[in-house]
Amino acid sequence: MTETRRRGRRPSGADTKTALIEAATEAFAAQGYDKATVRDIAGRAGVDPAMVNHWFGGKEGLFAAAMQIPVNPAEIIEGALRGGREHAGEQLVRTFLHVWDTTGGGVFAGLVRSVAGHELAAKLLREFVTRFIFGRLAKEIGADRPELRGALTGSQMVGLGMMRYVVKLEPIASADHDTLARAIGPTIQRYLTGDIDI
Amino acid sequence: MTETRRRGRRPSGADTKTALIEAATEAFAAQGYDKATVRDIAGRAGVDPAMVNHWFGGKEGLFAAAMQIPVNPAEIIEGALRGGREHAGEQLVRTFLHVWDTTGGGVFAGLVRSVAGHELAAKLLREFVTRFIFGRLAKEIGADRPELRGALTGSQMVGLGMMRYVVKLEPIASADHDTLARAIGPTIQRYLTGDIDI
DNA sequence: GTCTATACAACGATAGAC
DNA sequence: GTCTATCGTTGTATAGAC
Numbered sequence: 001m002t003e004t005r006r007r008g009r010r011p012s013g014a015d016t017k018t019a020l021i022e023a024a025t026e027a028f029a030a031q032g033y034d035k036a037t038v039r040d041i042a043g044r045a046g047v048d049p050a051m052v053n054h055w056f057g058g059k060e061g062l063f064a065a066a067m068q069i070p071v072n073p074a075e076i077i078e079g080a081l082r083g084g085r086e087h088a089g090e091q092l093v094r095t096f097l098h099v100w101d102t103t104g105g106g107v108f109a110g111l112v113r114s115v116a117g118h119e120l121a122a123k124l125l126r127e128f129v130t131r132f133i134f135g136r137l138a139k140e141i142g143a144d145r146p147e148l149r150g151a152l153t154g155s156q157m158v159g160l161g162m163m164r165y166v167v168k169l170e171p172i173a174s175a176d177h178d179t180l181a182r183a184i185g186p187t188i189q190r191y192l193t194g195d196i197d198i
Numbered sequence: 199m200t201e202t203r204r205r206g207r208r209p210s211g212a213d214t215k216t217a218l219i220e221a222a223t224e225a226f227a228a229q230g231y232d233k234a235t236v237r238d239i240a241g242r243a244g245v246d247p248a249m250v251n252h253w254f255g256g257k258e259g260l261f262a263a264a265m266q267i268p269v270n271p272a273e274i275i276e277g278a279l280r281g282g283r284e285h286a287g288e289q290l291v292r293t294f295l296h297v298w299d300t301t302g303g304g305v306f307a308g309l310v311r312s313v314a315g316h317e318l319a320a321k322l323l324r325e326f327v328t329r330f331i332f333g334r335l336a337k338e339i340g341a342d343r344p345e346l347r348g349a350l351t352g353s354q355m356v357g358l359g360m361m362r363y364v365v366k367l368e369p370i371a372s373a374d375h376d377t378l379a380r381a382i383g384p385t386i387q388r389y390l391t392g393d394i395d396i
Numbered sequence: 397g398t399c400t401a402t403a404c405a406a407c408g409a410t411a412g413a414c
Numbered sequence: 415g416t417c418t419a420t421c422g423t424t425g426t427a428t429a430g431a432c
Binding site: 148156163 | 310311323328345355356357361370381385389395
Binding site: 236 | 421
């Protein structure tokens with residue numbers, strides 16, 4: 001009785017990406033990142049698990065897409081470390097600004113709204129940030145207390161986003177990337193590699 | 199024909215404070231801080247302008263109350279500058295944590311929600327922060343580019359609040375004040391008095 | 397009778413008109 | 415430069431709650 005799905009390209013109209021994102025949103029929200037499985041999500045969406053790789057580059061990408069975060073975690077890390085660890089601070093600021101300026105500030109504001117409004121969204125963002133971005137970045141840098149360093153880094157980056165995209169406080173809202181990178185870069189650099197006086 | 203209001207204590211039930219806050223919320227929202235006058239607000243509330251001073255300590259206090267910000271601006275400044283300008287960074291972090299830990303993180307989250315959701319709230323917060331807290335603090339310190347310094351300081355403080363009270367990312371969410379003051383204090387100190395490499 | 401929330405009057409500062 | 419209107423704030427007397 002198990003109807004075998006036909007191979008090959010499907011008839012158009014079945015939006016595989018959308019179906020996957022919807023199924024993933026439910027699954028991640030209900031079970032968290034670890035417990036939600038790609039196979040289960042693909043099953044709910046009625047598509048092959050390989051589609052996750054094809055469309056989102058893997059489980060991480062699907063998670064980011066489900067959270068409506070226009071960021072590929074790997075790109076953030078790579079962008080920050082380009083130029084060596086002694087420039088990671090400035091580079092991270094530049095990468096952050098590039099990503100969100102391109103996306104449009106409204107998306108950031110929307111993310112903040114959902115995080116501030118729903119405990120569930122906060123939990124998912126917590127998991128996302130911890131696991132993919134700042135924790136990994138701190139470990140990549142190779143310093144002590146990577147969780148604290150990552151969280152401190154996150155606090156400054158989120159604060160930057162709040163000022164630039166949500167509160168729109170001048171002169172941060174309109175400042176060019178160079179100015180902000182030079183002003184905030186050293187803060188991130190210290191959080192990542194400096195002496196944070198534990 | 200002008201009916202002179204009776205002096206003396208009013209019959210109970212007439213809540214002057216609430217009436218003032220409601221009138222102030224409307225007035226500040228409609229006209230901004232400068233254009234809204236104490237006299238007009240008191241008039242709308244049907245009470246004497248002197249009540250603003252009596253209940254809120256002045257126009258600033260009424261504004262803070264209308265914004266539901268449990269912070270007396272003057273206290274922030276005073277708390278940060280206690281100990282001299284070379285310790286203003288650490289002190290500001292400590293004062294910030296003391297105020298919001300006492301209030302309860304939920305209030306901070308609510309403020310973020312309203313700011314992220316309503317452009318009007320963002321505008322008022324912008325005005326509040328610019329005028330009363332960071333701008334004044336930066337000028338009090340006496341450095342160049344006070345607006346940029348104030349905005350940078352604000353970005354780190356707001357980010358700290360987001361991590362501790364909204365996202366609740368560990369280890370920031372549970373860290374003691376000393377740890378955070380030592381970790382973040384130098385950032386604020388540099389923003390306020392250091393070389394921000396313009 | 398005491399306490400306090402209140403109204404009224406007046407002050408110094410400030411901004412704009414002329 | 416002066417005059418005026420209006421602002422935020424302060425001092426003080428009083429009426430009513432307790």
